[in-house]
Amino acid sequence: MEFKYSLKNIDELVKKIKPFLKNKLIFFEGNLGSGKTTLIKKICEELGYENHVTSPTFPILNIYENKADKIYHADFYRLNNINEVNELGIYEIIDKGDWFFIEWPELLLNNIDNPYTKIEIKTLDKNTRKINLTNYEF
Secondary structure, X not given: OEXXXXXXXXHHHHHHHHHHOOOOXXXXXXXXXXXXXXXXXXXXXXXXXXXXXXXXXXXXXXXXXXXXXXXXXXXXXXXXXXXXXXXXXXHHHHHHOOEEEEEOOHHHHOOOOOOXXXXXXXXXXXXXXXXXXXXXXX
């Protein structure tokens, strides 16, 4: 599925795509500055999370306590291999079934058999983005 949006209508986009998020494990791909973290912030708001969402580029993993469950948010940009992913306990988190948003998920793509949703973000111009949303079931 393909959607175009700008920062002005990102809230509308999130409401539109939420019914298509078939899996709580969601991979975000896109160039630096394409808006991965911004989109995740808006999805967290739509899920009822009311506190500040920050990029986990340096801590690698953030955990947000939501009303009924936890939301996990990881950024694998600085990881070099699957062993570093394993050290974080990522598979255990995935098995919990909570919302889990992963930026730069390339290290996991060939090392996972869990269903997931992938959102690819492309920058069309300074204000406009396009996403492709695909659900993967195994």
